[in-house]
Amino acid sequence: MKFNLIPLSLFLAVFIAAGLNSCKDIIEPSLKDRSITPEAPANGYNSANYNVNFWWDEVDDALKYRLQVVSPKFDSVGTLVLDTVVKTNKFTINLNPGEYQWRVRAENGSSQTVYSTPKSFRILYSSIKQQQVKLGSPGNGLLTNQAGVAFQWGDVYGATKYHLQIDTNSFSDENTLVYNQVIPGQQFNFSFPKDQTYQWRVRAENDTAQALWSTISQITYDHTPPPKVVLSLPAKGQTVNSPVTLQWNSALTAAKYKLYVFKADSVTAYNATFPVLLSNTSYVFTPTSNPGGTIYWKVSGIDAAGNEGPTSDIRSFVLQ
Structure with a gap:
């Protein structure tokens, strides 16, 4: 049988390179002798x-x-x-x-x-006509479950007031805007009327001229929680071996799930791990103490905006 031997020099080069990469992960490189342009x-x-x-x-x-x-x-x-x-x-x-x-x-x-x-x-x-407001907060693309929001923007030299517009149709019809008012300052507190994606923009003005509109920024308001989660396995009261895989059906709009596991009294958390947040619809449960007995569990869904839906019906299983 013929063996292909790796040259020692090549082996050392690979070893040293791997070591340098590992060291770089642990020891932060110094910027002291570098320059910026x-x-x-x-x-x-x-x-x-x-x-x-x-x-x-x-x-x-x-x-x-x-x-x-x-x-x-x-x-x-x-x-x-x-x-x-x-x-x-x-x-x-x-x-x-x-x-x-x-x-x-x-x-x-x-x-x-x-x-x-x-x-x-x-x-x-x-002239103020050539200028454009820089939007501040909320940042473009924000998803929130908070009904109230503070729109903020920067000042423009020569401006005495600012025109704020809020819409849900990208300002295609200025006669049907959600909000369309001139205000004196650089902040406005607004409450969203319903779940929807909104756009907003600002224009600086004075008594004789109007600036350019700012870029359009978008924010989505969602305060509707996911529906109730339905548990799948194990079945209610089922006797199972450890470890046991807890499973449930996905809930519409849920981005993650909160799993609650309780001791035999159905109210005391099984341990400090629970409740645990999960991105999938199953969890392998391994008892840490008193392996036998009745265990209770339930699950709720949480959407991307942070709304938590109602928990499933609580269910028990028996570890043998």
């Missing part, structure tokens, strides 16, 4: 758009980035405009007309790069 706005950039998009190159092993903006310069700071941590390599903010500098650094849990070389830019005075 800012891209936009470029040094000397002038814009009549108050909406400024900051962008920089990503750094390997970075978990977040700290962005700072001052006016007019870092060596003669008059105002700290922004000092924030973001998870991506982009950030947008509305700024007033003026002179600014910005810089950024990459960070992880134990180290950071030095700040990038500051870049200067200028925001020029311009």
Whole structure:
């Protein structure tokens, strides 16, 4: 029989590479000697758009980035405009007309790069007609079971009021909007009338001009819980061997299930594990003490919005 021998050098290379990967998983790489490259706005950039998009190159092993903006310069700071941590390599903010500098650094849990070389830019005075509100919260795509929500957005230089519109049909007919009012501030508390997906947008205004509409953001309100769960196996009062697989039918709209297991008195949790959240419709139950006797259990469904439906009928089985 012929054997193919692996060269020792190749074996060592594979072993060392695997070891390095394992070490990297355990020991966080240092960012101390790395650099970060800012891209936009470029040094000397002038814009009549108050909406400024900051962008920089990503750094390997970075978990977040700290962005700072001052006016007019870092060596003669008059105002700290922004000092924030973001998870991506982009950030947008509305700024007033003026002179600014910005810089950024990459960070992880134990180290950071030095700040990038500051870049200067200028925001020029311009008509409000060219500007656009930056929406704040709630974030686009939010799913919630809370009827009340606070819509928030950023300010626009020169605006004295803001026009808020809320719709369920992407603003195709402004005569049938859910909400359509001008308000003085940058926040509005609203209560959803029913379960539905809503869109919202904001426009800055003053007495002589109107800005552009913001981008459209979407939020879904769902406060309807899943239906009652129906248990499947084991059958009521059935005698079973350990471990036993508890099974139930899927409930419409349920994204996960809460399983309750009780001792023989039907009210005391079997142990600290229960209730347990599950993403499927079965669970292998293994007794941890007193393996014999009667066990009670029930299940409820929980949808993606966090609504918990009614629990199933409680059922017992007997472990032999």
